[in-house]
Amino acid sequence: MPIIVDRNTVLLVQGITGREGSYHTEVMLKYGTRIEAGTSPGKGGMNVSGVPVYNTVKEAIDKHPNINTSIVFVPAPFACDAVYEAIDAGIKRIVVITEGIPLHDELKLISYAKLKGVIIVGPNCPGVISPGERVKVGIMPERSFKPGYIGIVSRSGTLTYEISEALSLAGFGQSTVVGIGGDPITGLDFIDVVEMFFNDVDTRGVVVVGEIGGDAEERLASYIKSVGLRKPIIAFIAGKTAPPGKRMGHAGAIISMGMGSAESKIKAFESVGIPVASTPMQIVELARLKFRWGV
Numbered sequence: 190m191p192i193i194v195d196r197n198t199v200l201l202v203q204g205i206t207g208r209e210g211s212y213h214t215e216v217m218l219k220y221g222t223r224i225e226a227g228t229s230p231g232k233g234g235m236n237v238s239g240v241p242v243y244n245t246v247k248e249a250i251d252k253h254p255n256i257n258t259s260i261v262f263v264p265a266p267f268a269c270d271a272v273y274e275a276i277d278a279g280i281k282r283i284v285v286i287t288e289g290i291p292l293h294d295e296l297k298l299i300s301y302a303k304l305k306g307v308i309i310v311g312p313n314c315p316g317v318i319s320p321g322e323r324v325k326v327g328i329m330p331e332r333s334f335k336p337g338y339i340g341i342v343s344r345s346g347t348l349t350y351e352i353s354e355a356l357s358l359a360g361f362g363q364s365t366v367v368g369i370g371g372d373p374i375t376g377l378d379f380i381d382v383v384e385m386f387f388n389d390v391d392t393r394g395v396v397v398v399g400e401i402g403g404d405a406e407e408r409l410a411s412y413i414k415s416v417g418l419r420k421p422i423i424a425f426i427a428g429k430t431a432p433p434g435k436r437m438g439h440a441g442a443i444i445s446m447g448m449g450s451a452e453s454k455i456k457a458f459e460s461v462g463i464p465v466a467s468t469p470m471q472i473v474e475l476a477r478l479k480f481r482w483g484v
Contacts, residue, residue, distance in 0.1 A: 190389070190390075190391060191319035191321065191322055191324075191364050191365040191389065191391060192319075192340070192364075192365045192367070192382070192385040192386065192389050192392075193282060193308065193310065193317045193319075193326075193365060193367060193385070194258065194282070194317045194318070194319050194322070194324045194325075194326050194365070195319055195322045195324060196322045196323075196324060197257075198222065198223065198257065198258050198282075198324050198326065199223050199225055199253070199255045199256050199257050199258065200217070200222055200223060200224045200225065200256070200258050200259070200260060200326060201224075201225070201226050201227065201228065201246065201249055201250075201253075201256045201258070201259045201260070201275070201280065202214050202224060202226075202227040202228070202237075202240065202259075202260055202262065203227070203228050203246070203259055203260065203261045203262065203263055203271045203274075203275065204227075204228070204229060204261060204262035204263040204264070204271065205227025205228065205229055205237050205240065205242055205262070206227070206229040206232050206235065206237060206242060207229070207262055207263075207264075209262045209286070209328075210227070210229075210237075210262035211237045211238070213260075213262070213327075213328055214227065214237050214238050214240060215237075215238040216325075216331075217325050217326070217327075218238055218239075218240070220323060220324075220325045220331050221322075221323030221324060221325075222323075222324050222325055222326065223324075224240050225240070225249075225253040225255065225256055226240060226241055226242075226243060226249040226252065226253045226256060227240050227241070227242045227243070227249070228242065228243050228244065228245060228246055228248075228249055228271075229242055229244075230244050230245070231244065232244070233248065245274070246259075246271075246274045246275050246278040246280070247274075247278055250278050250279065250280075256280065257280065257281060257282065258280065258281075258282040258283070258284070258326060259275040259280045259282070259283045259284070260283075260284045260286060260316065260326050260327070261275070261283065261284065261285045261286060261287055261311075262286055262287065263287060264287065265287055265288065265289035265290050265291075268285065268287040268290050268312070269290060269294045269295075269297075269298050272285060272298055272302075272309070273298070273301070276301065276302055276305050276307050280307070281306065281307050281308065282307070282308045282310075283302070283307060283308070283309050283310070283376075284310045284311060284314070284316045284317060284326045284327060285309060285310065285311035285312040285313075285314065285370075285376070286311065286312075286313075286314065286315075286316060286327065286328060287311075287312055287313070288312065288313035288372075289313075290312050290313070290372075292372070292373060292374055295312060295372060295374040295375075296374050299374060299375070299376050302376060308376065308377065309375075309376025309377065310367065310368075310369065310370070310375075310376055310377055311368075311369070311370040311372075311375060311376060312370055312372055312375070312376075313370045313371055313372045313375075314327070314346070314368040314369060314370035314371075314375070315327050315328050315329050315346040315349060315350075315368035316328055316329060316368055317365065317366065317367050317368070318331070318334055318363075318365070318366050319364065319365045319366075320334040320335055320336045320337070320362060320363055320366075321336035321337075321362075321364065321391070327368065328346075329349070329350060329366070329368070330350055332354070333350040333351075333353045333354035333357065334353050334354075334357060334362075334363055334366060335357040335362040335363070336362045336363070336364075337357075337361055337362020337363050337364065338361075338362065338363075338364055338391065338392060338393040338394065338480075339356060339361050339362065339363050339364065339392070339393070339394050339395070339396055339476070339480065340363065340364050340365055340366075340367075340382075340385075340386035340389065340392040340394070340395045340396070341353060341356075341363055341365075341366040341367070341395075341396045341398065342366075342367045342369060342379060342382040342383060342386070342395070342396075342397055342398070343366075343367070343368050343369065343397075343398035343399075344368075344369060344370065344371050344398065344399055344400050344405070345368075345371065345398055345400055345427055346368055346371075348398050348400075348425070348427055348469060349366060349368050349398060351469050352396065352398060352425065352469050352472050353366055355469065355470055355472065355473050356396070356472065356473060356476060359473045359476065359477070361473070361476050361480065364386075364389060364391045364392040365386075365389075365392070367382050369382060371400070373402070373403055378405055378408075378409075379397060379399070379405050379406065379408070379409040380408060380409055380412045383395060383397070383409060383412075383413075383422070386420065387416075387419045387420055392420065393420060393421075393480065394420055394421045394422070394423070394476070394479065394480040395420055395421070395422045395423075396422070396423055396424070396425075396472060396476075397409065397422060397423075397424040397425075397458075397463070398424070398425050398427070399424060399425070399426045399427070399454055400426060400427040400428050401426070401427070401428035401429075401449055401450060401451050401454070402428070402449040403449050404449065406424075406426065406454040406457060406458065407453060407454060407457045409458075410454075410457035410458050410460065410461050410463070411457075413461045413462075413463065414460075414461050418461070418462050418463070421479045421480060422463045423463065423464055423465075423466065423472060423475040423476060423479050424458050424463050424464070424465045424466070425465065425466045425468075425469055425471075425472055426451045426454045426455055426458075426465060427451075428451055429451040429452075464478075464479065
């Protein structure tokens with residue numbers, strides 16, 4: 190089975206009546222995602238694309254007890270409260286699309302989620318898609334994905350789509366694609382998702398899309414050194430031309446005091462047998478070399 194989201198996913202949309210929430214609710218429904226309810230305080234009784242709206246998560250869960258996953262489109266000042274509400278209501282998988290949440294709030298939120306055994310994807314992420322299951326919990330453009338055997342985990346939103354589409358056009362479909370988010374603090378990290386892919390029988394190879402800043406890629410390399418390459422992995426690191434101290438897009442994509450450079454990440458990956466593409470399009474060439482089970 191794919192990881193994180195599959196045909197058994199039953200979704201709640203928090204912030205469903207906002208511009209982003211309402212638009213992506215319609216898109217996710219058309220793709221095949223099972224959405225049973227949404228929340229928006231003060232707007233209970235409405236519906237969005239046929240999905241009933243409730244004032245609180247508890248009301249939604251009481252009416253739709255099969256809900257097991259939430260996606261959060263709530264604006265940053267209120268997003269943490271929305272996630273706490275979902276956790277306390279018993280939801281075990283939460284995808285946080287919202288960007289701009291203060292880092293200290295993210296730290297407390299993710300610590301609380303781990304204490305409660307809840308998977309958080311994000312914040313500031315594009316979500317998760319399992320093409321073979323026709324399930325998308327996020328904002329990815331579904332045209333970029335096709336069913337297959339490659340697991341993709343990425344810190345970048347746009348590069349996730351670009352690389353997935355290139356692989357799809359070359360005949361390499363995906364089992365699950367996970368955008369973990371570009372903030373310095375995220376729920377799932379590279380190690381978590383790669384381990385899930387290692388344990389997933391439907392995933393035969395893994396693509397890691399990293400970027401400058403932080404040490405997530407180096408920590409993944411250290412993890413691979415300890416457990417071994419249980420499945421072939423290829424990678425790409427964005428931001429190789431960024432000058433030290435320059436932030437490039439994501440809050441986490443900043444090089445400081447010699448740490449987090451593309452060079453250090455590439456060296457770490459190559460030292461454990463993970464080849465790194467020079468350009469996003471070279472990922473396809475590496476896939477043809479490394480994923481020998483074919484297209």
